[in-house]
Each structure stands twice: as structure tokens, then as C-alpha cells.
Amino acid sequence: MPEQDQYILQRDFQASCRLNLQTYLWRDSLGYIIHPTIPPLPANGHVADVGTGMGLWLTQLHSEQQKESIRMDGFDIDITQCPPAGWVTHNIHFRRWNAIEPPPSELRGQFDLVHLRLVMIGINNEDVSALVENLSLLLKPGGWLQWEEMNNFDNNIVTVDESTPKTAYHRTPAVDDHRAEGALKGE
Numbered sequence: 001m002p003e004q005d006q007y008i009l010q011r012d013f014q015a016s017c018r019l020n021l022q023t024y025l026w027r028d029s030l031g032y033i034i035h036p037t038i039p040p041l042p043a044n045g046h047v048a049d050v051g052t053g054m055g056l057w058l059t060q061l062h063s064e065q066q067k068e069s070i071r072m073d074g075f076d077i078d079i080t081q082c083p084p085a086g087w088v089t090h091n092i093h094f095r096r097w098n099a100i101e102p103p104p105s106e107l108r109g110q111f112d113l114v115h116l117r118l119v120m121i122g123i124n125n126e127d128v129s130a131l132v133e134n135l136s137l138l139l140k141p142g143g144w145l146q147w148e149e150m151n152n153f154d155n156n157i158v159t160v161d162e163s164t165p166k167t168a169y170h171r172t173p174a175v176d177d178h179r180a181e182g183a184l185k186g187e
């Protein structure tokens with residue numbers, strides 16, 4: 001039974017479609033999956049994706065690197081959107097973990113690279129310090145943390161003229177409902 005959480009973006013079909021599209025937008029916008037300043041992963045490297053959602057970053061990484069020897073672990077407070085084991089390569093694994101809780105001992109100091117993307121939407125301001133501390137506990141000495149977020153509060157859609165509707169933006173129902181209620185963190 002997944003732990004109850006206050007995740008406002010939901011985990012239904014529409015939410016999964018959104019994550020799928022976003023992962024291509026992120027890849028194309030940034031131009032990389034692993035930041036170019038991060039050295040190549042060692043042959044038997046170990047990568048974590050925290051707040052993995054559907055495990056999309058890991059599956060893209062696997063497609064790009066084609067290294068079966070690298071172990072890739074996806075963690076999320078709720079893994080119901082992750083693909084079943086039979087649908088992913090043998091070196092990708094998913095596990096439930098609430099990242100604001102201390103990591104289990106077997107995960108500590110294990111990872112060459114810990115990645116996060118778009119996780120702050122589910123994190124309370126008062127939990128950020130615990131999150132950062134827990135992420136650092138996952139890293140091997142000299143390991144890397146790569147973390148991607150967007151500015152949720154000042155984002156907008158720029159159109160060529162004012163008459164162009166911004167339908168997609170206004171149809172982000174969960175976010176808009178919470179905006180209207182002033183319930184998003186930081187509002």
C-alpha cells in the first residue's frame with residue numbers, strides 16, 4: 001500500500017502522458033541527459049534517480065549509454081507509475097523510498113551519480129534540508145548530484161500575439177486548482 005502523500009499532479013493516465021512528453025522536452029532543451037561536466041560513469045557505476053516517476057530519465061540514460069554493467073535505481077514515494085520489472089532492462093530497478101526519510105543503510109554511499117528532476121513540487125519547504133542531507137548520504141565519496149527543476153511560480157507561455165489562446169497552460173488542472181486555493185508551496 002503506497003504511503004499517503006499530498007502529491008498534487010496525480011498519477012493517472014493524463015499525468016503519465018505529461019511526464020512522457022516532458023522527458024523529451026527536457027532532453028531536447030538541455031541537450032544532455034547527464035551534465036557534460038560530470039565525468040563518464042565507471043564501468044560498474046551505480047546511478048540513482050530520486051522521485052523517478054515513471055523511470056523515464058533512467059530509461060533514456062540506458063538508451064543513450066547502452067551499458068548493461070551500470071546499475072540504475074529509481075526511487076519514489078509511490079512507484080505505481082514505474083514500469084513493471086519485465087518491461088525494463090535487467091539493470092534498472094525501482095524501489096519505494098520517501099526521500100525526506102533517511103535512506104536505508106544498504107543505499108548509503110553507493111551511488112556515483114544521484115539525479116533528481118521536478119521533485120520540488122512534492123516537497124514542503126521545511127523538508128528541503130532533510131532531502132539534501134539524505135541525497136548526500138546516497139553518494140559515494142566524489143559522487144555527483146544532478147538536479148533539475150523549473151520555476152513553477154513565474155512560468156508562462158509566450159505567444160506571437162495576445163489573441164493566441166494559452167489553452168494548454170490553463171488546462172493544467174491540478175496545478176491551477178491549487179493555485180486558485182493558494183495551496184502551492186511558497187504562495
Ligand SMILES: C[S@@+](CC[C@H](N)C(=O)[O-])C[C@H]1O[C@@H](n2cnc3c(N)ncnc32)[C@H](O)[C@@H]1O
Nearest residue numbers: 051052053076077097098099100117118119122
Ligand atoms: C513531477 S514528477 C517527476 C518525475 C520524474 N523525475 C521525471 O522527471 O519524469 C515528481 C515525482 O516526485 C515524486 N516525489 C515527490 N515527493 C517525493 C518524496 N518525498 N520522495 C520520493 N519521491 C517523491 C513523486 O511521487 C513524483 O513521481
